[in-house]
Amino acid sequence: xxxxxxxxxxxxxxxxxxxxxxxxxxxxxxxxxxxxxxxxxxxxxxxxxxxxxxxxxxxxxxxxxxxxxxxxxxxxxxxxxxxxxxxxxxxxxxxxxxxxxxxxxxxxxxxxxxxxxxxxxxxxxxxxxxxxxxxxxxxxxxxxxxxxxxxxxxxxxxxxxxxxxxxxxxxxxxxxxxxxxxxxxxxxxxxxxxxxxxxxxxxxxxxxxxxxxxxxxxxxxxxxxxxxxxxxxxxxxxxxxxxxxxxxxxxxxxxxxxxxxxxxxxxxxxxxxxxxxxxxxxxxxxxxxxxxxxxxxxxxxxxxxxxxxxx
Amino acid sequence: xxxxxxxxxxxxxxxxxxxxxxxxxxxxxxxxxxxxxxxxxxxxxxxxxxxxxxxxxxxxxxxxxxxxxxxxxxxxxxxxxxxxxxxxxxxxxxxxxxxxxxxxxxxxxxxxxxxxxxxxxxxxxxxxxxxxxxxxxxxxxxxxxxxxxxxxxxxxxxxxxxxxxxxxxxxxxxxxxxxxxxxxxxxxxxxxxxxxxxxxxxxxxxxxxxxxxxxxxxxxxxxxxxxxxxxxxxxxxxxxxxxxxxxxxxxxxxxxxxxxxxxxxxxxxxxxxxxxxxxxxxxxxxxxxxxxxxxxxxxxxxxxxxxxxxxxxxxxxxx
Numbered sequence: 001x002x003x004x005x006x007x008x009x010x011x012x013x014x015x016x017x018x019x020x021x022x023x024x025x026x027x028x029x030x031x032x033x034x035x036x037x038x039x040x041x042x043x044x045x046x047x048x049x050x051x052x053x054x055x056x057x058x059x060x061x062x063x064x065x066x067x068x069x070x071x072x073x074x075x076x077x078x079x080x081x082x083x084x085x086x087x088x089x090x091x092x093x094x095x096x097x098x099x100x101x102x103x104x105x106x107x108x109x110x111x112x113x114x115x116x117x118x119x120x121x122x123x124x125x126x127x128x129x130x131x132x133x134x135x136x137x138x139x140x141x142x143x144x145x146x147x148x149x150x151x152x153x154x155x156x157x158x159x160x161x162x163x164x165x166x167x168x169x170x171x172x173x174x175x176x177x178x179x180x181x182x183x184x185x186x187x188x189x190x191x192x193x194x195x196x197x198x199x200x201x202x203x204x205x206x207x208x209x210x211x212x213x214x215x216x217x218x219x220x221x222x223x224x225x226x227x228x229x230x231x232x233x234x235x236x237x238x239x240x241x242x243x244x245x246x247x248x249x250x251x252x253x254x255x256x257x258x259x260x261x262x263x264x265x266x267x268x269x270x271x272x273x274x275x276x277x278x279x280x281x282x283x284x285x286x287x288x289x290x291x292x293x294x295x296x297x298x299x300x301x302x303x304x305x306x307x308x309x310x311x
Numbered sequence: 312x313x314x315x316x317x318x319x320x321x322x323x324x325x326x327x328x329x330x331x332x333x334x335x336x337x338x339x340x341x342x343x344x345x346x347x348x349x350x351x352x353x354x355x356x357x358x359x360x361x362x363x364x365x366x367x368x369x370x371x372x373x374x375x376x377x378x379x380x381x382x383x384x385x386x387x388x389x390x391x392x393x394x395x396x397x398x399x400x401x402x403x404x405x406x407x408x409x410x411x412x413x414x415x416x417x418x419x420x421x422x423x424x425x426x427x428x429x430x431x432x433x434x435x436x437x438x439x440x441x442x443x444x445x446x447x448x449x450x451x452x453x454x455x456x457x458x459x460x461x462x463x464x465x466x467x468x469x470x471x472x473x474x475x476x477x478x479x480x481x482x483x484x485x486x487x488x489x490x491x492x493x494x495x496x497x498x499x500x501x502x503x504x505x506x507x508x509x510x511x512x513x514x515x516x517x518x519x520x521x522x523x524x525x526x527x528x529x530x531x532x533x534x535x536x537x538x539x540x541x542x543x544x545x546x547x548x549x550x551x552x553x554x555x556x557x558x559x560x561x562x563x564x565x566x567x568x569x570x571x572x573x574x575x576x577x578x579x580x581x582x583x584x585x586x587x588x589x590x591x592x593x594x595x596x597x598x599x600x601x602x603x604x605x606x607x608x609x610x611x612x613x614x615x616x617x618x619x620x621x622x623x624x625x626x627x628x629x630x
Contacts, residue, residue: 034625063562067561071559071561072560074557074559078624078625079623079625299497303498306498
């Protein structure tokens with residue numbers, strides 16, 4: 001009798017060890033807040049710098065930019081790892097310790113599992129924060145390829161009539177943008193001349209696909225939007241089906257079932273339609289690509305054909 | 312009492328007992344399994360057990376897979392081409408493991424050896440050059456092996472003009488080779504060209520014309536190169552260091568050259584060599600071991616680079 005009374009009293013008050021859990025939780029929150037502001041600091045400093053480096057990087061492959069970019073991502077990764085390590089070493093360790101000491105039958109066990117859930121949710125929030133900034137940093141890679149393409153076209157206009165035969169000195173018109181060294185025979189004396197395209201001209205094949213993608217990005221987005229609908233519709237229908245479990249009113253059941261049927265029809269339509277939109281996008285992208293580098297058309301068409309069965 | 316209940320639920324009490332035994336006597340189980348493992352003889356080419364024929368194996372897989380597919384269809388499921396491939400893939404694993412009583416490492420080795428046949432994709436370490444493959448036809452008389460040898464020289468730092476001269480052709484030919492071979496790699500959905508290129512790269516192939524072209528390498532560099540070829544731990548250390556360098560904004564390949572005297576071509580060649588070896592002698596325990604070792608080393612070097620750069624941005628944040 002007394003024992004029972006004592007037990008009840010014990011369960012009503014918050015146990016002494018709870019202070020320790022609370023302290024860990026608070027420290028975890030403060031720690032992540034500080035790390036979050038470090039991430040923001042890093043991004044605020046790196047984003048304008050990366051943009052500048054990219055603009056000033058004369059290298060065809062933008063290697064200086066890539067190096068700095070890798071370094072910035074390395075720091076971001078370092079911060080995320082630090083959070084993950086502390087989560088495992090301090091938070092999970094504390095949780096396992098208490099979990100081993102406090103019986104699951106105890107009324108206070110909830111405090112232990114709440115501690116874990118709260119800390120884990122906070123960690124997820126931190127990860128979302130990092131993900132957001134990581135995407136912002138990623139965006140610094142984007143460059144307007146139209147500008148680079150225009151430079152190549154302008155250069156071609158100025159050089160195309162300035163090439164002379166090494167044998168007879170006759171003027172040879174360069175009829176298109178060559179991507180690699182090419183033999184051109186002189187229209188007058190038939191000598192084979194080697195035409196070597198400029199570094200900028202050669203770069204056309206490196207930017208061609210990116211440019212084609214840039215020009216057809218709206219079609220890719222249409223496909224992706226359609227493709228994502230499948231899961232959305234599935235979940236909507238699933239939720240409705242759950243709502244029916246305890247529903248006995250035949251009228252409501254009927255209404256919900258009709259709605260479910262509609263959703264399923266829409267979902268089936270999307271399943272059929274998404275690959276079609278994907279094909280529309282790819283065709284348009286390859287057409288655009290072929291327009292930019294007609295020399296690569298034969299190769300690109302093979303690539304396109306290879307891709308089709310996987311859609 | 313519970314046992315009975317579970318047995319009744321699953322309708323198979325024998326299976327239940329069997330599982331129970333396997334769990335309580337782990338040691339015995341492993342011993343039995345080791346013995347059974349060595350009893351099976353494998354065909355060196357196909358890695359199928361020699362106690363059955365490949366036809367029987369394929370037939371068994373097909374029968375099980377088709378039954379499953381028929382069941383799925385009968386219950387109104389839409390079975391797509393990808394599902395069918397997955398169903399076959401899973402039954403192939405199941406039948407192989409059952410018939411040979413083997414572990415998952417052996418099963419993966421079998422998959423690697425047969426990847427082209429069953430999935431249409433090659434695995435490094437198992438590709439044989441087939442003279443009839445149109446993708447492997449020489450370009451301007453230069454076959455893939457020779458092309459790889461040229462690439463090796465160029466990525467080792469030798470000027471491509473030197474390489475062309477040694478081969479006896481105009482630079483324009485090299486430019487075409489260097490366009491057509493990569494295009495073939497991209498077009499070939501079985502990855503035969505790419506994988507074979509990688510295998511040649513790992514072998515560090517050369518051709519007589521190029522033998523006299525040697526990238527300069529220091530004595531120390533040569534010693535380090537010889538060591539990463541034979542000492543997997545040392546290779547993993549350098550791979551980890553290189554990765555750490557990139558994460559600190561340093562050109563990792565250049566860093567390896569500056570500090571260990573090994574150029575990019577030689578390093579990549581050794582990397583391919585270890586990868587091929589790993590594919591051929593698949594052993595998940597070793598893979599874990601080496602991967603952990605590399606990560607550990609990467610951390611060590613990361614700490615070093617961080618110290619050189621005045622620390623990481625969040626070093627002053629503590630829990």
